[in-house]
Amino acid sequence: MQTAIPYIFMRGGSSRGPYFRRSDLPRDRDLLARVLISAVGSGHPLNIDGIGGGNAVTTKVAMLSASDDDWADIDYFFAQVSVEDRLVDFKPTCGNILSGVGPAAVEMGLIEPGESITDIRIRAVNTGARVLARIETPGGMPHYEGSAAIDGVPGSAAPVELNFMDVAGSSTGAFLPSGRIIDIIDGVEVTCMDVAMPMVIARAADFGLTGHESREELDANRGFFQRMEAIRVKAGALMGMGDCSQSVTPKFGLVAPHDKPHEKPRAKPHGNQGHIITRYFMPWTTHPTMAVTGSQCLASCALTPGSVADGMMARPEGNPATITLHHPMGSMDVLVDYTMDGDDFIHHSAGLVRTARKLAEGSVFIPSSIWDGQP
Numbered sequence: 001m002q003t004a005i006p007y008i009f010m011r012g013g014s015s016r017g018p019y020f021r022r023s024d025l026p027r028d029r030d031l032l033a034r035v036l037i038s039a040v041g042s043g044h045p046l047n048i049d050g051i052g053g054g055n056a057v058t059t060k061v062a063m064l065s066a067s068d069d070d071w072a073d074i075d076y077f078f079a080q081v082s083v084e085d086r087l088v089d090f091k092p093t094c095g096n097i098l099s100g101v102g103p104a105a106v107e108m109g110l111i112e113p114g115e116s117i118t119d120i121r122i123r124a125v126n127t128g129a130r131v132l133a134r135i136e137t138p139g140g141m142p143h144y145e146g147s148a149a150i151d152g153v154p155g156s157a158a159p160v161e162l163n164f165m166d167v168a169g170s171s172t173g174a175f176l177p178s179g180r181i182i183d184i185i186d187g188v189e190v191t192c193m194d195v196a197m198p199m200v201i202a203r204a205a206d207f208g209l210t211g212h213e214s215r216e217e218l219d220a221n222r223g224f225f226q227r228m229e230a231i232r233v234k235a236g237a238l239m240g241m242g243d244c245s246q247s248v249t250p251k252f253g254l255v256a257p258h259d260k261p262h263e264k265p266r267a268k269p270h271g272n273q274g275h276i277i278t279r280y281f282m283p284w285t286t287h288p289t290m291a292v293t294g295s296q297c298l299a300s301c302a303l304t305p306g307s308v309a310d311g312m313m314a315r316p317e318g319n320p321a322t323i324t325l326h327h328p329m330g331s332m333d334v335l336v337d338y339t340m341d342g343d344d345f346i347h348h349s350a351g352l353v354r355t356a357r358k359l360a361e362g363s364v365f366i367p368s369s370i371w372d373g374q375p
Contacts, residue, residue, distance in 0.1 A: 001367075001368040002365040002366065002367060002368055003365065003366050003367070003368045003370075003371055003372060003373040004363035004364075004365055004373075005020065005024055005025065005035075005039065005363060005364050005365075005366065005373075006020070006021065006024055006361075006362070006363050007019060007020050007024075007361065007362070007363065007364050008104050008107055008108065008358060008360075008361045009051070009358075009359045009360040009361065010062075010100040010103070010104055010356060010357065010358050010359055011100065011153070011356060011357045011359055012062070012094075012096050012097040012098065012099040012100030012101070012354070012356045013095065013096030013097070013098075013099040013100075013150065013153070013292055013354040013355070013356070014057060014096055014150065014151075014152035014153055014288065014289040014290075015057040015058065015060050015094060015096035015097050016053070016057070016058055016060070016359065017040075017052075017058065017059065017060040017061050017062065017097060018039065018040075018051060018061055018062070018364060019061075019062040019063075019064060019100060019101075019104040019108075020061070020062070020063045020064070021063070021064060021065065021108060021110075022063040022064060022065040022075070022077060023065060025063060026371055026375070027375065029090065031371060032079075032088075033079075033088035033090075034370050034371070035366055035370060035371050036061050036079055036081050036088055037081060037086050037088060038050065038366040038367065038370050039051060039061075039364050039366055040052035040059050040061070040081045042059065042081050042082055042083065042084065042085070042086045042087070042088075043084060043085075043086045044084065045083065045084055047059065047083065051364055052081065052083065054083060055083065055285075055288075056080070056082070056083060056282045056284075056285055056287075057096070057282075057287070057288065059080070059081040059082065059083055060078070060079070060080055060081070060094055060096075060097045061078070061079040061080075061081060061097075062076060062077070062078060062097050062098075062100065062101060062104065063076075063077040063078075063079070064076060064077075064101060064104060064105055064108060064110060065077075065110070066110050066111075067121075067123050069123050071121055071123070071130060072121045072122060072123035072130065073105075073111050073120050073121045073122070074101060074102075074105045074110060074111060074120060074121070074122050074123070075122075075123050075125050076093070076098060076101045076122050076123065076124050076125060077090075077125040077126065078090075078092065078093045078094050078097060078098075078124070078125075078126050080092060080094070080248050087246065089246075089247055089248045089249070090126060091126060091171075091247055091248070091249050092126060092127070092171075092197065092248055092249045092251075092293075093124040093126045093127045093129060093196075093197075093293060094291065094292070094293065095162065095164075095196065095291060095292020095293040095294075095295070095296075095354075096291060096292050096354065098122065098124065098131060098133075098162065098292065099133075099160045099162065099292070099354035099355065099356045100160075100356035101120070101122055101133065102118070102120040102122070102133040102134075102135040102142075102160060102356075103135055103142035103144070103160075103356050103358065104358075105120060106118065106135075106137060106141070106142050107142060107358065107361075113137040113140045113141065113142070114137055114140070115137070115138070115139070115140060116136070116137065116138055117134060117135070117136060117137065118134070118135050118136075118137040119132060119133070119134050120132075120133045120134075120135065121133075127170045127171050127196075128170055129164060129165075129166070129167050129170045129196060130164075130165045130166060131162055131163065131164050131165065132162075132163045132165065133160060133161065133162055133163075134160070134161040135158070135160055135161075136158045136159070142158075142358070143158045144157055144158055144356070144357045144358060145157060145158060146158030146159060146355070148353060148355050149355075150332070150353075150354055150355055151289060151327070151329050151330020151331055151332065152288060152289030152290075152327075152329040152330060153355065156355070157355035157356070157357055158355065159353050159354075159355060160353065160354045160355055160356050161351070161353055162292070162351060162352055162353070162354060163349055163350075163351040164196055164296060164349060164350045164351070165349050166349075167195055167196040167296060167347070167349075167350065168194070168195050168300075168346075168347040169194050169195075170194065170195075170196060171194050171197070171198045171241075171249070172194045172198050172239055172240055172241065173194075173240075174194060175193065175194060175195065175345075175347065176191075176192065176193060176194075177192055177193075177194050177198060177238075177239035177240055177241075178192040178235070178238040178239055180192075181304070181306040181307055182306065182307075182308065183235065183238060185231045185234050185235055185238075186227070186230060186231055186234070188202055188206050188207070188227075188231055189202065189203070189206065189308055190202045190231065190235060190308060191301055191304075191307040191308045191309070192235050192238060192239050192250070193297050193300065193301050193304075193307070194239070194297070195296050195297040195300045195347055195350070196292075196293040196294075196296040196297055196350070197249070197250075197251055197291065197293035197294050197296070197297050198239060198241065198249050198250040198251070198297075199250055199251045199252065199253050199294060199297045199298070199301075200231065200232050200235040200236075200250050200251070200252050200253070201252075201253045201254070201255060201297070201298065201301050201307070201308055201309070202231070202252075202253075202254055202255075202308055203254070203255060203256065203308050203309075204254040204255065204256040204277070204279065205256065207224055207227065207228070207254070209224070209254065209256075210256060211254055211255065211256025211257075211277040211278075211279060212256070212277060213279070214328055215286040215287075215288050215328045218279065218286040219285055219286050225284070228252050228281065228283070229283070229284070231252075232244065232250060232252050232283055233245050235250060236249070236250050248282060248283060250283075251280065251281060251282070251283055251291070251294055251297075252280075252281040252283045253278060253279065253280050253281065253294060253297070253298050253301075254278065254279040255276055255277065255278055255298065255301065255302065255308060255309040255312060256276070256277040256278075256312065257276070257277065257312045257313070258275040258276055258277055258312075258313065258326060273313065273314040273315070273316055273317075274313060274314070274315075274316035274321065274322055274323050274324055275313055275323075275324045275326065276298075276302045276309060276312050276313045276323070276324070276325060276326070277326045278290065278295075278298050278325045278326060278327055279327070279328070280294045280295075280298070280327065286328070287327070287328075288328060288329060289327050289328065289329045289330070289332070290325055290327040290332045292352065292354065295325055295332050295334050295350075295352065296334060296336070296350040298325055299323035299325060299334040299336050299350065300336060300338070300345065300347055300350075302323055303315065303321065303323065303336060303338060303345060304345040305343045305345065306343065319337065319338065319339070320335045320336055320337040320338075320351075321335070321336050321338070322334070322335055322336075323336055332352065333352065333353075334350055334351075334352050335350065335351040335352065336349075336350050337349045337350070337351075
């Protein structure tokens with residue numbers, strides 16, 4: 001016997017996975033983890049016995065419900081299922097998968113759409129972050145075709161506008177969770193920062209890297225990953241996050257100047273103004289593009305005086321500032337609204353445009369020996 005669970009399968013940004021109604025899943029967290037492991041097929045590098053895709057960006061899960069929060073319309077509960085280790089992490093959130101929350105909520109009947117544009121107030125349950133999503137709903141249904149393009153996703157689609165509010169310190173309670181702009185761990189300077197996603201950020205050069213390496217080159221560099229993981233776990237303790245050896249947070253990022261010394265500036269029209277090279281880790285593999293949550297933290301780090309990224313780019317004129325993060329498959333623009341109090345960076349909000357597309361819907365089946373479908 002098998003248990004059928006209704007779901008919508010969606011691409012959100014440069015990630016994809018199943019979107020469930022929270023009420024269609026068990027409430028108990030341990031049982032929920034076992035159900036998601038079975039549905040995704042965690043435990044095999046190809047997720048051959050589930051609907052995962054053999055990569056951390058394709059083993060993500062969204063669970064939606066109508067919110068009882070005074071501000072929000074929809075509660076978005078996220079789970080990162082590991083590819084091979086049969087682990088589920090409920091600590092982080094995911095901004096790429098969040099791109100599909102608005103359309104999925106309309107598809108599920110959780111929110112009444114407008115006739116052309118629908119604004120959806122989303123609470124990220126894992127971190128408490130508040131996000132205002134704007135989607136196209138001509139005729140009262142999500143629109144998926146359009147001209148918006150994002151690097152890492154072929155073709156174009158309808159835009160999904162996301163504005164992240166009050167995300168500084170959303171996971172740890174502090175913009176700089178260690179209390180310092182620079183920490184030295186295992187001889188490497190890092191900036192521990194929490195903006196939408198708690199991160200440990202270091203200079204690529206301090207690991208003997210240029211920052212321009214491809215995902216494949218970085219994933220093959222196991223010596224780097226061993227050093228990075230040791231630093232990440234120690235940084236997690238400094239950030240008040242406890243033992244992070246089995247958690248995907250804090251995430252790790254590298255920064256480097258945009259232009260190689262032998263190249264002409266590629267950014268237009270102001271050289272490297274607002275442009276910086278970034279690499280983001282999930283954390284045990286390299287992200288093929290850039291995480292939406294991580295992009296906000298890296299962009300904030302690039303703007304913060306005294307951070308490991310200080311001096312790597314010319315500060316953009318005006319506020320909000322557009323920061324262009326260059327990743328292995330292109331770039332991502334992040335609009336950061338901030339103020340400076342002397343040398344103190346004060347983050348207000350960050351916005352960006354992603355896309356999403358409904359890929360399939362129906363039921364995913366798991367063995368009834370894992371869960372019989374009863375509440």
